[in-house]
Each structure stands twice: as structure tokens, then as C-alpha cells.
Amino acid sequence: MNVFDRNINFDALFKFSQISRSTQHHLKNVYSSLAVCMLVAAAGAYVHVVTRLFQGGFVSLLGSLGMMAWLAMTPHNPETEKKRLAILAGFAFFTGVGLGPTMDFVIAVNPSIIVTAFLGTSIIFLCFTLSALYAQRRSYIFLGGTLMSGLIIMLLLSLANLFVGSVMLFKVHMYLGLAVMCGFVLFDTQLIIEKAEMGDKDYIWHCVDLFLDFVTIFRKLMVILAMNEKDKKKEKK
Incomplete structure (x- = not known):
């Protein structure tokens, strides 16, 4: 029998039997909000890099923290849903502006790195998200303690590199941070599922967790x- 003649059942491929229908609907809202956040953040980064109307850094950090605090203090209910979505968009915009200084550094080296990094991030995020969705429920919740230890390290x-100023130590920090954040994608995804199963349907706040992981x-x-x-480039010289 020719294996290429077999029909692929895509419905079975994307069937998450361990997740209830209400939670699956909740996840659709979370990821839809996440997609909008990415578009708004891209607009914020564009504003910094191209127009220079806003400068990234301390001001954008204050803006992001202010929007996050406002969102956290606004209760989740149908009456406040549009307001909270607007606050979420503001948070995403300031976060995008905050990416400006890093993007300035990257553009000075090679502008194509931005596209490569975005595609790489999207692939990483998708792979770890699917791993969390297909895995047994609560199987990655245990990572919470390990990830917090990673953040402390x-x-x-x-702090040590403030006094040492080592490039090698900075690289270790970057690679360790990348590994820790990949773990957070697993942890946060399964934590959102558990919260939704227990009745917490605040998809806007849940979107914030995944958005911060992605960024x-x-x-x-x-x-x-x-x-x-x-x-x-140094080696070529």
C-alpha cells in the first residue's frame, strides 16, 4: 500500500481531548488577543525606530507598568471587556516602543536579524505551545520552582556582571534566559488551562503572560x- 495514498485526519491532529470545549474556546480568545498584541507591539516598535516620536527606555517601561497595573485593577466582566482590551493594546504598544533600543542595536549590526529572530521566536513559541497542549494536563506545572530558580540565577x-563587565557572562545570561523563557511558555500555557478549567476565564490577563513570554x-x-x-565579522577581519 502506498503511504502517500493515505488521508490525513487533521481533525484528529488538532483534537485536544484532555481539554474541555469551554477551555478550548477560552484558548482561542487568548491566542486571538495575543495576535492583536503582536500587531500593536510591532506598531510601537515602528514608531520608535522610524519616526522617533517616542523614545524607548524608562518612559516606555513606566508606560507598560502603568498599563499593566491599570489592567490588573480593572475587574473582568462583560461591561469592562472593551475597556480592558483597549488597556491591553496600550500595554502592547508601550512594550513595542520598549523594544526600540534593542532593535536599534540589531539594525546597526544587520537589519535582517530582526526578521530571523521573529521567525525563530514564532517557531519556538509554537513548538513549546503545542508541546504543552498535547502533553498530559499539569505535567509541566512542576517547572514553576525550577523556572523561578532560573530567574534568581x-x-x-x-548583578555580578555590573562589577565584572564580562562578555562571556553576558552571553551565559542571554542563553540561560532564552532557555528559562522557553520553559515559561510550557508552564504558563498549562497554568492557563488549569485556571480556565477552574473557572478563571480572564483571557485578557492570560494573554499578558504569553505576550511577555513571546517578547x-x-x-x-x-x-x-x-x-x-x-x-x-571580527573573525573575518
Whole structure:
């Protein structure tokens, strides 16, 4: 029998039997909001890089934190849904503006790195998301303690590098951070599923968790690729 004659059952491929229908609908809302956040963040990054109307850095950080705090303090209900979506868009915009300084550095090295980093981030995010969705429920929840330990180690490395100023230590911090954030995609995805199964249907706030994971992976991947590109240019000289 020719294997190429077999029909592929795509319905079975995307069937998550361990997740209830209501939670699957909730996840659709989460990822739809995430897609919109990415578009708005791209607009924010464009504003910084091209128009220079806003400068990334401390101001954009304050804007992001302010929007996040406002979103957290606004209760989730049908009456406030549009308002919270607008706040989410504002948060995504300021986050995109905050990516500006990193993108300036990357553009100075090689502008094509931005596209490569985005595609790489999308693939990484998709693979780890599908792993979390197909895996047994709560199987990655145990990663919470390990990931928090990883964040503490990253913080200590950053503090140590303030005094040492080592490029090697900075690279270790970047690669460790990339690995930790990949773990957070697994952890946050399954945590969102568990919260939804327990009745927490705040898809807007759940979107924030995944959006921050995506942006952090994207930022770190851009820096890693840019540093590798600079190292290659030095070797050629």
C-alpha cells in the first residue's frame, strides 16, 4: 500500500481531548488577543525606530507598568471587556516602543536579524505551545520552582556582571534566559488551562503572560543573533 495514498485526519491532529470545549474556546480568545498584541507591539516598535516620536527606555517601561497595573485593577466582566482590551493594546504598544533600543542595536549590526529572530521566536513559541497542549494536563506545572530558580540565577548573574563587565557572562545570561523563557511558555500555557478549567476565564490577563513570554524570547534571540553576527565579522577581519 502506498503511504502517500493515505488521508490525513487533521481533525484528529488538532483534537485536544484532555481539554474541555469551554477551555478550548477560552484558548482561542487568548491566542486571538495575543495576535492583536503582536500587531500593536510591532506598531510601537515602528514608531520608535522610524519616526522617533517616542523614545524607548524608562518612559516606555513606566508606560507598560502603568498599563499593566491599570489592567490588573480593572475587574473582568462583560461591561469592562472593551475597556480592558483597549488597556491591553496600550500595554502592547508601550512594550513595542520598549523594544526600540534593542532593535536599534540589531539594525546597526544587520537589519535582517530582526526578521530571523521573529521567525525563530514564532517557531519556538509554537513548538513549546503545542508541546504543552498535547502533553498530559499539569505535567509541566512542576517547572514553576525550577523556572523561578532560573530567574534568581539570572538576576545574580546580572548583578555580578555590573562589577565584572564580562562578555562571556553576558552571553551565559542571554542563553540561560532564552532557555528559562522557553520553559515559561510550557508552564504558563498549562497554568492557563488549569485556571480556565477552574473557572478563571480572564483571557485578557492570560494573554499578558504569553505576550511577555513571546517578547522576552524575541528580545533575547535578537541580541544573541546580533552578538554572533558581530563575532563573525571580527573573525573575518
